[in-house]
Amino acid sequence: MSGxxxxxxxxxxxxxxxxxxxxxxxxxxxxxxxxxxxxxxxxHLESCSACAAESLKKVQLKRAVHAAGMRFVPDSAFRARVQxxxxxxxxxxxxRLWLPMxxxxxxxxxxxxxxxxxxxxxxxxxRLVSELADLHVATxxxxxxxxxxxTDRHTVKPWFAGKIPFTxxxxxxxxxxxxxxxxxxxxxxxxxxxxxxxxxxxxxxxAFIFQERAVSSGRTGDVQNELxxxxxxxxxxxxxxxxxxxxxxQDLDKLRDLLKGVG
Amino acid sequence: MSGESxxxxxxxxxxxxxxxxxxxxxxREEAEDLVQETYFKALKxxxxxxxxxxxxxxxFRILRNAFLTSRTGLKAxxxxxxxLEGEDESLFAxxxxxxxxxxxxxxxxxxxxxxxxxxVAYREVLLLCEVEExxxxxxxxxxxxxxxxxxxxxSRARRALRAGxxxxxxxxxxxxxxxx
Numbered sequence: 001m002s003g004x005x006x007x008x009x010x011x012x013x014x015x016x017x018x019x020x021x022x023x024x025x026x027x028x029x030x031x032x033x034x035x036x037x038x039x040x041x042x043x044h045l046e047s048c049s050a051c052a053a054e055s056l057k058k059v060q061l062k063r064a065v066h067a068a069g070m071r072f073v074p075d076s077a078f079r080a081r082v083q084x085x086x087x088x089x090x091x092x093x094x095x096r097l098w099l100p101m102x103x104x105x106x107x108x109x110x111x112x113x114x115x116x117x118x119x120x121x122x123x124x125x126x127r128l129v130s131e132l133a134d135l136h137v138a139t140x141x142x143x144x145x146x147x148x149x150x151t152d153r154h155t156v157k158p159w160f161a162g163k164i165p166f167t168x169x170x171x172x173x174x175x176x177x178x179x180x181x182x183x184x185x186x187x188x189x190x191x192x193x194x195x196x197x198x199x200x201x202x203x204x205x206x207a208f209i210f211q212e213r214a215v216s217s218g219r220t221g222d223v224q225n226e227l228x229x230x231x232x233x234x235x236x237x238x239x240x241x242x243x244x245x246x247x248x249x250q251d252l253d254k255l256r257d258l259l260k261g262v263g
Numbered sequence: 264m265s266g267e268s269x270x271x272x273x274x275x276x277x278x279x280x281x282x283x284x285x286x287x288x289x290x291r292e293e294a295e296d297l298v299q300e301t302y303f304k305a306l307k308x309x310x311x312x313x314x315x316x317x318x319x320x321x322x323f324r325i326l327r328n329a330f331l332t333s334r335t336g337l338k339a340x341x342x343x344x345x346x347l348e349g350e351d352e353s354l355f356a357x358x359x360x361x362x363x364x365x366x367x368x369x370x371x372x373x374x375x376x377x378x379x380x381x382x383v384a385y386r387e388v389l390l391l392c393e394v395e396e397x398x399x400x401x402x403x404x405x406x407x408x409x410x411x412x413x414x415x416x417x418s419r420a421r422r423a424l425r426a427g428x429x430x431x432x433x434x435x436x437x438x439x440x441x442x443x
Contacts, residue, residue, distance in 0.1 A: 026418050030392065032399050061425060062393055064369035069394035071375060072285035072294070079277055082299055086270055086306050150270070 017044065021051050029058045080155050087149040087182070128188075128215065129244075133229050135186055136206040136244045139195065146182030146197050156183045156196065164192045166239060168209050169262035177201065178255055189214050198255060205245030205255060215240040232256045236263040269309045272318055273302060279395065280326055286390055287330045287339075287383065297333065301326040320397070320404040327387065327405060339383045369428065373435070377427030385420035392417055 021044050027033040028041055045052045139145045148159040153170035161167070163185050173180055179199045186195035191214030196207040212235060232252045233242045241259060243252050280301060284294035305322050312321060330336040378386060391397045391405060402413045 026421065027414065030399070030417075057425075058421070060369060061374075061421060061428075064371065064374045065378065065389055065393040065424070066396075068371045068374040068378060069286070069390050070282060072282045072291070074278060074281040074295070074298070078281075078295055078298075082277070082302050083270065083274060085299070086273070086302050089303070089306055 018048060018051055021045075021048075022054060025051070025055050025058055029055065029062055076154070080152075080158060083150060083152065083155050084148060084159060087155065088147075129231050131188065132206075132208055132231065132242050132244050135188075135195065135208070136229065139184070139197065139206055140204055145184075146195075147184040149182040151180050153180060156180060159183065160185070160194050164194055166209075166211055168194060168239065170196070171258040171262045173198075173258070176254070176258065177251070178205075178258070200247050200251050200255070203245055203247035203251070205243055205247050205252065207255065207259060208242040208244070210240050212238050212240050234260065236260065239263070269306050273305055273309075273322060276319060276322055280322065282394070283323065283387075283390060284326060284330070286378070286386060287327070288333075288335050289379065290335070293333070293335055297326060297329055300329050304329065317401060317404060319395075320401045323391070323395070323405045324407065336383075370432075370435075373428050373431045374424075376431055377424050380427055381420065381423055384416065385423050388413065388416050389420045389424065 021041055024033055024037055024041055028038065033041065045055060148156055150156050150159075153172070157168070157170050160183065170180070177200050181197040181199050181204070183194055183196045186193050186208060188208070188210050191210055193208055193210035193214065196209075198205045198207060229244050229246055230249050230252050231242060231244045232255075233240065234256065235241070241256075241263065243255050243259070245252065277298070281294060281298050284297040284301075285291060288294045288297060301322065304325050308325075312318070378389065381389070388402060388406065391402045397405065399410050399413045402417075403410045406413070408416070
């Protein structure tokens with residue numbers, strides 16, 4: 001066998017080796033090559049400049065596609081639209097979430113009705129608080145407690161546009177114990193307003209916002225009604241705010257301060 | 264996942280799904296319709312979704328199936344053979360020249376254009392692997408094809424992309440010359 005033939009055989013053997021490893025390069029750059037194969041391939045790459053260059057090209061292309069591929073960004077209005085629609089369309093799970101609360105809430109509704117009879121002769125502000133307590137209890141008892149279900153303030157606030165004759169701001173709740181559950185339109189003295197439901201631990205709190213003129217009577221401040229709901233109310237920029245719930249007074253104070261901060 | 268609502272589980276994928284939809288449809292309005300349809304379908308089927316299985320692969324699969332049955336999807340798969348495993352490899356042969364053997368910095372714009380011109384079956388597998396960084400197993404679930412097919416299709420898709428980038432690289436100086 002001549003020297004030339006031996007060289008050719010060596011080259012063929014090397015080429016076959018490269019062919020085998022080349023086939024595995026894609027899996028290697030994707031991190032999907034079994035450990036045993038990976039060790040062999042790494043050894044081969046150390047001694048074969050052609051395979052090493054090919055491997056580098058594959059990595060380069062992979063990175064380029066990664067960078068070029070993340071190209072299209074949806075606008076926030078589209079995201080909000082889809083989020084609002086899916087929030088409105090998921091009653092099944094929502095119902096299950098509220099079922100445990102239903103029994104408790106029914107008791108409160110009955111208590112609320114009794115309380116309503118007893119409070120016929122209350123003064124204006126007491127009647128107002130009682131009415132808000134009833135609205136709050138009715139919300140807790142409802143199968144669909146809110147009409148816009150979302151934890152995202154950027155979804156909840158725009159949902160009210162066109163439904164109530166004013167606008168309001170919602171605070172950022174990250175790093176607070178409060179979670180926004182959703183909202184719905186509520187009525188007081190035939191005037192529409194916003195009812196926002198917040199959760200703090202196991203308690204639900206309703207925050208009502210009405211125009212000042214819809215709430216002609218009633219003083220602002222801290223109240224506790226017969227149902228043991230705590231109430232905080234204040235006026236700000238022509239709007240009247242009420243937060244009501246069975247959460248502690250401190251929790252209501254915190255939520256009031258958050259709402260006041262952006263009101 | 265059992266305690267989480269559909270919204271909590273699904274919304275984090277919104278941007279990703281939209282990007283994927285744009286690449287598939289080449290049209291932002293169609294992509295919006297596709298993403299919306301995907302979310303409604305996923306919401307409808309969420310009660311039957313098995314917690315612990317791969318939600319990402321599941322929702323991407325819904326989007327991809329919705330695309331395939333859309334007018335654009337049907338057109339794309341009617342004009343281009345979806346199963347390209349029997350494809351003549353010479354179609355996408357990369358002709359190495361001394362220049363191309365040199366490692367060049369890949370122009371992002373060229374890569375985007377080459378990616379856009381790939382057949383949909385190649386484009387989607389590349390996007391799932393490189394952009395979504397899915398494992399072969401996840402891609403297999405998303406596309407509903409065996410793992411072996413994922414590997415061979417990826418390999419062909421990469422070859423096709425390289426060939427496409429090279430062609431565009433060769434055209435680029437001519438385009439610049441024509442403008443000048």
